[in-house]
Amino acid sequence: MTLADLPRSADTARPAATPATLQRRTAWVLTAPALILMAVILLIPVSVAVVLSFTDYSLGNAGFDWVGLANYEKLLTRSAYARMFAATFTYVLVVVPLSVGLGLGAALLINSLGRFRDVYKTIYFLPVMATLIAMAIAWEFMLHPTIGTVNRTLAAGCGTWVETAWPWLAMHCDEGMPLWLGDKRYAIWVICFVGIWQGFGFNMVLYLAGLTSVHRELYHAAEMDGVRSGWERFRLVTWPALGPTTVFVVTISCIRAFQLFDTIEAFYPIGAGPGKSAYVMMYAIFEKGVKQNLVGIGSAITVLFLVFVMMITLIQRWLVERKVHYA
């Protein structure tokens, strides 16, 4: 049956149906596949997670008991979870601003280039495309306490003027070089570094796309209006024009940062770093819900995770509607 047939068949079969009800019915039929898919793969699983977060259910058990808010109480009181929030927020608050800032800087630099644009673009985008597991192995080698390039390079500075100029290096020349991934003082920062290294190329590509939409004549208008420095030009033309891109880039970076899992799993297949110093939310969900089969607590962390992501998305929507679109 084609759409054109609809009114005619309705007229003959059911004279009671008016064109309006018919149209409404057709609308439901047409939206049904999307609605069903959304319910099955999104709404139902989320509701199940919310329900399970109030229980002590384990996979394979015949039944479960309601525990009320006990799971959430654990999340807010136990020190392991306090460490989880600390690691997660450290990662988000370090990685998001730096990867966005570096992405913007790299995009501006590449945009100002005449030649070799594509070469630089490819180089900075490589970490985004590369498999993280392979990259994690490469980083593990580089950060190896004794044979890694990082510590060897640092050790080469011992006994030279660099040591006198840099107290931190002097300390480690005496005590031995840091263990990096094995030291709970450094572990989360190393993870942050890898996260920035891996993520800023993606932001750069988004900013490069945003830069192409900046109207060239605006730069000429700014010049005629007496704008002399590059910084003023950036403030008057480039940065406002990149507003929509920035909101998108920050949101995407935040959500990706909250979703950090694979780097931790690759570096620390057992546990989550020295002294659980890299025990981020995603890893906690995996550990509790899958490894230890504590579905209740795992669901509670999941719900909290969804709340954070939802908050970021709502802030983004608000910004997009109120601030950065100049229509």
Next chain:
Amino acid sequence: MSGLQIDTITKSFGATEVLKGVSLEIGAGEFVSLVGPSGCGKSTLLRIVAGLEQATAGDIRIGGRSVAGIRAADRNLSMVFQSYALYPHLSVADNIAVPLRMRQLGGWHRLPLIGGLMPGARDRRAAIRQAVAAAADTLEISALLDRKPGQLSGGQRQRVALGRALVREPAAFLLDEPLSNLDAKLRVQTRAEIAQLHRRLGTTFVYVTHDQVEAMTMSDRIAVMMDGRILQCASPDIVYNDPDDIRVAEFIGSPKINLLPAESDGAGRLSVFGHGLPLHGPAPNQVLQVGIRPERLIVGDADAPIAGHVAHLENLGSELFAQVRIAGFNHPVTLRAEPEMAPALHLGARIGLGFDPAHLLVFDAGGKRVRRLSPQAAPRRKETV
């Protein structure tokens, strides 16, 4: 307010030369239009004057002082762009204030929050607000000052762009096709307003357009540009009635001038379609072209020496344009007539075409105007050929 001298400017993009030694002298307070078809280099010339583009060779002087090596921001010129180029995130008031803020406030004064606390900030900001209000008043956009450019119509945006240009007192205004994004009605209205603005400010205006009507109606002088050269620069009246070049004659005037093939015989006497004219050219046996404006053609008898059939009619109410096909000539000849002539000029009607030989513009084979004509045979006698 200063004059502008453009001195043998050439500009090449790679191997293509877009400006081939353009010279133009613009007096202080003059309104000069650069007009020509798209791609003739007029916008490039304007951008070179502005300093947004570097000339390959030649010199620009503003108020007698060479501006070679002086960047656009320091040339004290204002420019209105075709796209208006308003800052989308700033309100109308802030848009107009930008040129003043950039020139009158130091870097510290422009910072948000801290800027307001700097010594003297209050007075300077009040002065800028006053100047913005005055500019808005001039252009009758005071009610729009709080809006963003996105909330304005095309005509209003255009006014804001003008306001941003006139809020300070520049040496000259440069306008790059400022009316091309407006609808026809608004264009006519804004045209008159820009001309009035020029009279009121008395500043030098350089106006780039591809629309010869805009150029004709607003300018003190028109510079007709084609293929990277200025073909003629003169008052609208002279450019229209006394063009130097066949391309100028063709470009200026709507509908287009009629061009008819002509030749001179052994004695130098001109003839059109084989009919002798009471005019003598400078040399014998030449192939020439004569141009005659549609309004100079007179409807004659059907048995006149030059006659044809009406092929198309356009009645504009106040005037009537008829396209007449002449046997053995490919292009229709356009004729302007009073609307009262309509009954005689119905489609297919056979009419004769007459003209006063004094109204003929004669061009040589290369398109250059031939002015040395001697009306020996019939001095100034009105004659229907």
